[in-house]
Amino acid sequence: MSACLLCDRSFPSHTAxxxxxxxxxxxxxxxxxxxxxxxxxxEEALAQHLxxxxxHRQVPETPLDxxxxxxxxxxxxxxxxxxxxxxxxxxxxxxRRGEAASTAAWNLYQEALEDELxxxxxxxxxxxxxxxxCHAIGVEPPPxxxxxxxxxxxxxxxxxxxxxxxxxxxxxxxxxxxTFSDVAGLRAYTRRTxxxxxxxxxxxxxxVVLRHLxxxxxxxxx
Numbered sequence: 490m491s492a493c494l495l496c497d498r499s500f501p502s503h504t505a506x507x508x509x510x511x512x513x514x515x516x517x518x519x520x521x522x523x524x525x526x527x528x529x530x531x532e533e534a535l536a537q538h539l540x541x542x543x544x545h546r547q548v549p550e551t552p553l554d555x556x557x558x559x560x561x562x563x564x565x566x567x568x569x570x571x572x573x574x575x576x577x578x579x580x581x582x583x584x585r586r587g588e589a590a591s592t593a594a595w596n597l598y599q600e601a602l603e604d605e606l607x608x609x610x611x612x613x614x615x616x617x618x619x620x621x622x623c624h625a626i627g628v629e630p631p632p633x634x635x636x637x638x639x640x641x642x643x644x645x646x647x648x649x650x651x652x653x654x655x656x657x658x659x660x661x662x663x664x665x666x667x668t669f670s671d672v673a674g675l676r677a678y679t680r681r682t683x684x685x686x687x688x689x690x691x692x693x694x695x696x697v698v699l700r701h702l703x704x705x706x707x708x709x710x711x
Contacts, residue, residue, distance in 0.1 A: 525620045542617040545599025552604035570654050572684045599687040612699045625655045627665035646675040649686035
């Protein structure tokens with residue numbers, strides 16, 4: 490008798506065991522992406538995933554980098570949180586609320602935030618985007634279908650800028666994004682930190698975060 494310890498099965502001969510090991514899916518060689526907790530059937534498939542997935546995309550300059558570096562005299566530090574960088578930029582430029590230059594810059598900043606969010610967290614039909622979101626908020630291990638991921642994060646309340654910060658630092662930051670039990674807690678945190686993301690509830694465009702985690706922060710009726 491020959492035994493397969495992995496499958497806890499016995500076979501009448503070594504030849505039968507070899508055939509089992511050759512044909513059984515349990516023994517098929519897999520190529521794993523540890524960060525996404527996914528397996529692929531070939532090295533080529535894994536390479537394509539690493540090349541195409543937003544989780545692994547290496548971007549030399551992000552939308553926020555482009556925005557802040559457009560102010561040539563501003564000493565931009567990309568390791569700082571976006572809200573901190575914007576506060577420094579406001580002070581550097583001497584903007585006052587209501588001024589045309591301040592309003593224009595705020596709008597460009599918010600557009601850069603949304604583009605940055607879409608960079609790190611893709612569409613809601615992309616399992617890799619869901620897994621990136623699950624990793625960010627501490628849903629481990631991430632579910633294996635988009636629908637299961639949606640169910641897992643449905644009642645999560647999280648600051649969008651915190652998600653962006655996590656995306657920008659991924660690989661060097663093992664911390665998870667802070668979550669809140671209700672909108673009231675998220676609202677208080679957002680006001681205290683100044684980490685404001687413009688309400689785009691009517692223009693989510695299928696993005697996994699905007700479609701499922703964007704909340705109305707500054708309306709008490711939300």
